[in-house]
Amino acid sequence: MPAFDDLAAGDIVAEQSFALTRDSLVRYAGASGDFNPIHYRDDIAHQVGLPGVLAHGMLTMGFAVQPVVDWAGDPGRIVDYQARFTRPVVVDPKLGAVVQVIAKVGQLDAESRAARIDLTVKVGDETVLGKAQARVLLD
Amino acid sequence: MNPELQGRTFPPTEPYLVGREKVREFARAVFATNPINLDPEAARAAGYADVVAPPTFAVVVQERTLAQLLAEPDSGIDFSRVVHGDQRFTSTRPIVAGDLLTATLTVSSVKTLGAHSMVTAESSIVDASGAHVVTAISTLVVRGED
Secondary structure, three states: OOOHHHOOOOOEEEEEEEEEOHHHHHHHHHHHOOOOHHHOOHHHHHHOOOOOOEOOHHHHHHHHOHHHHHHHOOHHHEEEEEEEEOOOOEOEOOOEEEEEEEEEEEEEEOOOOEEEEEEEEEEOOEEEEEEEEEEEEOO | OOHHHOOOEOOOOOOEEOOHHHHHHHHHHOOOOOHHHHOHHHHHHOOOOOOEOOOOOHHHHHHHHHHHHHHOOOOOOOHHHEEEEEEEEEEOOOOEOOOEEEEEEEEEEEEEEOOEEEEEEEEEEEOOOOOEEEEEEEEEEEOOOO
């Protein structure tokens, strides 16, 4: 369990890459109930002008916070979480897509012993989630 | 989009019973590996009644309110042009398997930016006792005609 007093703004607290495949998208569609076909059908994705089948924005948001959950040790410590969907994640049928997450301390609130953790979420050099921030209660 | 949607509150959704296997299924789908998400024993050891849902699980309940919004006859929202702009979850406590949740949607803002419109939808999710659990806030962007 991370201790609030040991943290400083700018500290990297977690780093992880996620390898997405089409299977990941189908699994998330079933788990979340979001069956928009742009997340599994190439023909429909192309028809609506997309470069290919996209990961659900909520899937990317969902796994991007997991390194923070593991660092905090308890999913219940994440009391606020937000993100902007700045760029779609195209998932190639053969190659998939790799999403890199870096979690850094953005701000510390001594009164409530909470840390704002800022997430950098990228595919290659491109940021896919903007203003991705989680507020985490610490001891 | 109909600007008069701003400020509109919808009727509460049918109660949603959070199942343990649903939480585990969702947790696996978002690559969660924390035992508190997956193992009832680990969750109890951490002080919870059952497995704890991942931070974005509320979207499953919120989705029912967004369906209400898109089905509203006078919304003027063309579903095929809707893009998810941003998302936020503000929690009072985490969702735990066994919770019976009800969501109430309020359209907090409707804006037009050039050809595009943006609607911000806030779904307040409460438990069986009426206590607040989490508010899920989505901004949906409705793209204008090309």
